[in-house]
Amino acid sequence: MMPVGAQERPPASHPSAPAVDASSAICGSNQRKPFMPLLLKTIAKRLLATVALLWGVTVVTFLLVSVVPGDPAAANLSQQAYDDPEIREAFRSKWGLDQPLIVQYGQYLWNILHGDLGVSQQTNRPVLEDLSRYIPATIEIAIPAMVIAIIVAVALGILSAMRKGSALDNGIRVLSLTGLSTPPFWLALVALYVFFYIFGWVPNGGRLSNMYDPPPTITGMYTIDALAAGQITVFWDAVWHLALPVGILAVLTTSGLLRFVRSSMLEVLDSDYIRAAVAKGLPRRIITWRHVFKAGLLPVLTVSALTMASLMGGAVLVEQVLSWPGLGQYAYKSALGLDLQAILGVTLFVAIVYTGINLIVDVLYTVIDPRIGAK
Amino acid sequence: MISLPPVLDAAKAKRLNLKTSRMLRTQFGSVWTRPWTVISLAVITIWTFLAITAPWVVPFDPLKPVGENLQAPSSTHWFGTDELGRDVLSRVIAGSQLSLPLAVIIVVFSLLVGGIVGLLAGYLGRTVDGIAMRLADLVLAFPQIILAMAVTAAFGPSTGNAVLALVIVSWPLYARIIRSSVLSVREQEYVVSGHLLGSGMFKSLVKDVIPNSAGPALVMSTIELGNAILMLAALSYLGLGPRPPAAEWGAMIALGSQNLSNWWISLFPGLAILTIVMAFNMLGDSIQDYLDPRSRGGKLR
Amino acid sequence: MKPILEIDALRVSLPNAEGFTDVVKEATLTVNEGEIVGLAGESGSGKTMTSSAILGILPKGARTSGTITFEGTDLLSLSNSELSRIRGSRISMIFQDPSAALHPLLTIGTQITEHMRHHLKIGKREATERAVMLLKQVQIAEPRKALRSYPHQFSGGMRQRAAIAIALACEPRMLIADEPTTALDVTVQDGILQLFNRLCDETGVAVLFITHDLGVLSTIADRAYVFRDGAVVESGDTDDVLLRPTHEYTQALIASRAQSLAQERVGAEVQEGDHK
Numbered sequence: 014m015m016p017v018g019a020q021e022r023p024p025a026s027h028p029s030a031p032a033v034d035a036s037s038a039i040c041g042s043n044q045r046k047p048f049m050p051l052l053l054k055t056i057a058k059r060l061l062a063t064v065a066l067l068w069g070v071t072v073v074t075f076l077l078v079s080v081v082p083g084d085p086a087a088a089n090l091s092q093q094a095y096d097d098p099e100i101r102e103a104f105r106s107k108w109g110l111d112q113p114l115i116v117q118y119g120q121y122l123w124n125i126l127h128g129d130l131g132v133s134q135q136t137n138r139p140v141l142e143d144l145s146r147y148i149p150a151t152i153e154i155a156i157p158a159m160v161i162a163i164i165v166a167v168a169l170g171i172l173s174a175m176r177k178g179s180a181l182d183n184g185i186r187v188l189s190l191t192g193l194s195t196p197p198f199w200l201a202l203v204a205l206y207v208f209f210y211i212f213g214w215v216p217n218g219g220r221l222s223n224m225y226d227p228p229p230t231i232t233g234m235y236t237i238d239a240l241a242a243g244q245i246t247v248f249w250d251a252v253w254h255l256a257l258p259v260g261i262l263a264v265l266t267t268s269g270l271l272r273f274v275r276s277s278m279l280e281v282l283d284s285d286y287i288r289a290a291v292a293k294g295l296p297r298r299i300i301t302w303r304h305v306f307k308a309g310l311l312p313v314l315t316v317s318a319l320t321m322a323s324l325m326g327g328a329v330l331v332e333q334v335l336s337w338p339g340l341g342q343y344a345y346k347s348a349l350g351l352d353l354q355a356i357l358g359v360t361l362f363v364a365i366v367y368t369g370i371n372l373i374v375d376v377l378y379t380v381i382d383p384r385i386g387a388k
Numbered sequence: 389m390i391s392l393p394p395v396l397d398a399a400k401a402k403r404l405n406l407k408t409s410r411m412l413r414t415q416f417g418s419v420w421t422r423p424w425t426v427i428s429l430a431v432i433t434i435w436t437f438l439a440i441t442a443p444w445v446v447p448f449d450p451l452k453p454v455g456e457n458l459q460a461p462s463s464t465h466w467f468g469t470d471e472l473g474r475d476v477l478s479r480v481i482a483g484s485q486l487s488l489p490l491a492v493i494i495v496v497f498s499l500l501v502g503g504i505v506g507l508l509a510g511y512l513g514r515t516v517d518g519i520a521m522r523l524a525d526l527v528l529a530f531p532q533i534i535l536a537m538a539v540t541a542a543f544g545p546s547t548g549n550a551v552l553a554l555v556i557v558s559w560p561l562y563a564r565i566i567r568s569s570v571l572s573v574r575e576q577e578y579v580v581s582g583h584l585l586g587s588g589m590f591k592s593l594v595k596d597v598i599p600n601s602a603g604p605a606l607v608m609s610t611i612e613l614g615n616a617i618l619m620l621a622a623l624s625y626l627g628l629g630p631r632p633p634a635a636e637w638g639a640m641i642a643l644g645s646q647n648l649s650n651w652w653i654s655l656f657p658g659l660a661i662l663t664i665v666m667a668f669n670m671l672g673d674s675i676q677d678y679l680d681p682r683s684r685g686g687k688l689r
Numbered sequence: 690m691k692p693i694l695e696i697d698a699l700r701v702s703l704p705n706a707e708g709f710t711d712v713v714k715e716a717t718l719t720v721n722e723g724e725i726v727g728l729a730g731e732s733g734s735g736k737t738m739t740s741s742a743i744l745g746i747l748p749k750g751a752r753t754s755g756t757i758t759f760e761g762t763d764l765l766s767l768s769n770s771e772l773s774r775i776r777g778s779r780i781s782m783i784f785q786d787p788s789a790a791l792h793p794l795l796t797i798g799t800q801i802t803e804h805m806r807h808h809l810k811i812g813k814r815e816a817t818e819r820a821v822m823l824l825k826q827v828q829i830a831e832p833r834k835a836l837r838s839y840p841h842q843f844s845g846g847m848r849q850r851a852a853i854a855i856a857l858a859c860e861p862r863m864l865i866a867d868e869p870t871t872a873l874d875v876t877v878q879d880g881i882l883q884l885f886n887r888l889c890d891e892t893g894v895a896v897l898f899i900t901h902d903l904g905v906l907s908t909i910a911d912r913a914y915v916f917r918d919g920a921v922v923e924s925g926d927t928d929d930v931l932l933r934p935t936h937e938y939t940q941a942l943i944a945s946r947a948q949s950l951a952q953e954r955v956g957a958e959v960q961e962g963d964h965k
Contacts, residue, residue, distance in 0.1 A: 066525065066529060069522070069526050070526065190669050191666060194662055194665035194666035194669055195665075196618055196641070196662070197622070198622065198625050198641065198645075199641055199654065199658035199661065199662075202645050203654075205648065206651055285790045286789060286793070288746060288790075289791070290792070292776055292777065293776060293803075293804040294773040294775065294776030295773075295803065295804055296773070303799075304792055307795075325534070326531025327533075330625070333626070334645065348540075348542075349628075351541065360534075363531065364529050382794070383839045383841075
């Protein structure tokens with residue numbers, strides 16, 4: 014399923030192992046370019062590309078929402094209000110919808126650069142404030158899910174690859190295939206039904222039980238904030254509410270990641286240098302952890318980072334089912350209501366995260382892979 | 389084809405390994421000995437059959453109330469009835485009539501659009517390539533569902549717009565495959581003939597690109613068929629796809645989610661999706677295994 | 690001449706769709722101490738499979754019969770863990786493509802010392818010193834710097850020299866060199882061949898040298914075996930095999946080599962003409 018755990022989809026524009034320069038003989042100080050300037054150069058280049066991409070994002074999203082037949086006024090006003098031309102015009106001019114497109118866009122860009130993401134039509138709050146309210150909720154489920162997914166996927170993926178063809182391998186493959194083929198919202202429903210309705214082990218959605226008030230806001234994540242405020246019972250209640258959404262997202266993400274880890278490891282296992290390592294008589298333990306693990310992990314790093322971004326997509330559906338007031342729900346409601354400012358805000362945020370992760374991955378690559386940067 | 393002198397041919401050395409691999413590849417055996425491939429083909433065939441013959445196969449009219457509301461599965465209604473008294477089994481079957489053809493349409497159009505873009509990008513190079521790939525990156529910068537959601541919401545929820553949205557979201561994948569195929573074909577031609585591409589090259593390029601990219605494109609298309617079904621269901625679950633009272637699996641799941649105790653309303657459409665998407669994924673895997681010269685024994689049998 | 694490796698009636702079968710295919714059929718050959726024995730033949734003739742069988746690194750599912758006697762033991766009867774004590778320490782292998790056979794993310798130093806430390810149970814410092822000496826032996830300049838480098842920083846010829854150093858690390862009695870010069874530039878090949886000769890003279894290590902190139906064979910091998918379709922069709926002193934071949938296959942091989950040499954010259958001229 015695309016929203017989470019992207020199947021073995023290669024990332025947008027990442028180098029696979031760069032072409033090795035076969036003609037450079039070792040000589041002098043030709044070890045590796047001086048490190049720091051190279052790192053900075055990489056970062057600078059990527060930042061530039063990121064900014065360009067983000068700009069493109071604003072243009073595209075803006076166009077998308079503006080030039081299409083949907084009328085925000087119709088979507089946000091009741092039928093009566095809409096029928097009244099005065100109210101309609103008031104709505105339009107309030108939101109600047111009566112200005113020419115370029116002007117609207119220019120205004121929007123100007124505001125962004127000043128940190129103003131506009132005001133949401135549906136919540137009547139500044140979008141920035143909305144985001145700061147909803148983003149932590151999504152992060153609170155996305156990050157634990159990601160961590161769990163990486164650990165489980167790497168462990169099972171390596172296991173599966175090393176015992177390729179065994180019953181264990183086939184079983185793992187079928188399981189991960191199932192996870193990938195399941196509609197996330199359906200899985201959430203089934204899980205809710207089994208674990209809440211039948212067993213009563215988890216709450217019926219939401220972030221906190223009704224009897225508790227949210228802890229004073231520091232990060233926006235109830236768990237951390239409750240701990241910081243010393244509200245232990247609130248903390249545990251929040252954790253209890255996290256169980257189901259995190260679990261579901263983890264399962265979904267693991268499925269996709271697992272396949273990738275497995276195929277990455279298989280490629281490594283197939284390679285000549287592993288065969289050569291065996292021919293050297295090295296013990297299996299050393300081969301597995303020093304040779305196989307290291308080589309296979311690089312591409313997995315990229316994919317892990319990228320699944321973080323698509324995790325947000327899966328969050329949309331899961332949050333719906335479990336009434337989790339996160340970015341996904343906000344995005345959905347904004348889309349339905351054609352809430353231009355909100356949509357743009359969400360899109361921008363998502364794009365920033367995605368490209369930011371790309372950047373980090375690139376940097377990590379430069380640090381980890383000795384082949385990159387050497388002349 | 390100019391044969392290079394064996395002494396200087398390092399590529400031939402690679403073929404040394406390949407011949408052995410080819411020998412090992414034949415142990416892959418006929419398609420029919422591999423259970424999972426057979427199962428997935430069977431499942432797809434069954435669903436295709438259902439999709440085609442749905443109007444005649446359904447026990448009840450999927451759009452009309454035919455029994456008491458909210459009946460649990462029984463001998464008359466194997467999958468129970470929904471909140472309007474409609475037979476769930478019939479609706480699940482009818483859902484295939486919607487989802488499968490739509491998925492095919494989505495994949496075909498994405499392949500067309502992506503293929504054309506990829507061809508142009510690879511052939512014309514430089515600026516066109518740059519623009520095309522930036523555009524692709526842009527699209528891929530979004531989680532699929534969010535982008536699809538935005539497009540559908542913007543254009544108005546309907547079946548057609550859902551399809552449009554999914555095509556918009558998917559074309560970059562095909563574009564990249566076709567483009568890299570074009571690039572590698574160009575490289576080969578250059579090496580062999582030592583000429584720069586002339587005017588007659590475009591036709592032969594297309595002729596070469598198709599077999600070259602057929603494999604990966606086929607694998608991707610198969611898997612994307614499953615993905616399209618998932619996405620369609622997601623969109624209609626969110627109310628952004630085919631409108632009621634059409635029997636679409638995602639919408640059915642959404643209706644069933646209103647009251648958890650009526651589990652059958654959501655369960656069966658979900659199982660339908662699960663089985664068919666899984667079948668597509670498995671099939672895609674099998675095709676990939678078959679095409680990969682390194683496939684040795686021990687694959688998912 | 691005392692034999693250190695005796696292969697007797699070796700048969701190697703690989704699984705395929707219908708059952709098994711014999712890729713090596715009743716191969717018999719001997720390698721004596723200190724000599725360089727060439728295995729010649731076209732691709733797929735079974736020479737690589739034979740050498741893989743020696744070290745027990747055949748593809749999964751392969752079946753073998755016959756005997757491979759090394760230092761009094763039948764290698765085919767050993768378990769994997771017993772074999773791993775021989776791999777890299779008593780018999781070492783040098784692969785065809787050093788770019789692929791060297792681990793891209795480990796330094797040369799690690800790749801030379803790791804099996805040394807495992808087999809010889811020596812410490813890091815001693816292993817490093819030995820590694821430096823090995824690199825000098827294979828004529829890699831600035832060995833200490835080389836130890837800290839990664840394979841991609843070397844040229845093709847250098848990488849193969851490093852691979853040879855790795856193979857020699859534990860002072861094995863025999864080297865198996867599987868087409869070690871095929872992936873290298875012709876200009877570099879000579880240097881590697883000379884290196885082999887020198888090492889053989891200096892250390893007395895025996896070499897099983899696999900190649901499809903008769904020119905290389907004549908340069909390096911004392912004795913030679915010619916493989917065809919998994920069986921040995923000709924054997925003897927290299928001079929005898931190449932100048933007085935008895936089997937028609939060998940004769941054909943030599944003839945086609947002469948023809949391709951001529952083609953090479955024509956091809957080179959055509960290329961030159963193009964550039965004019």
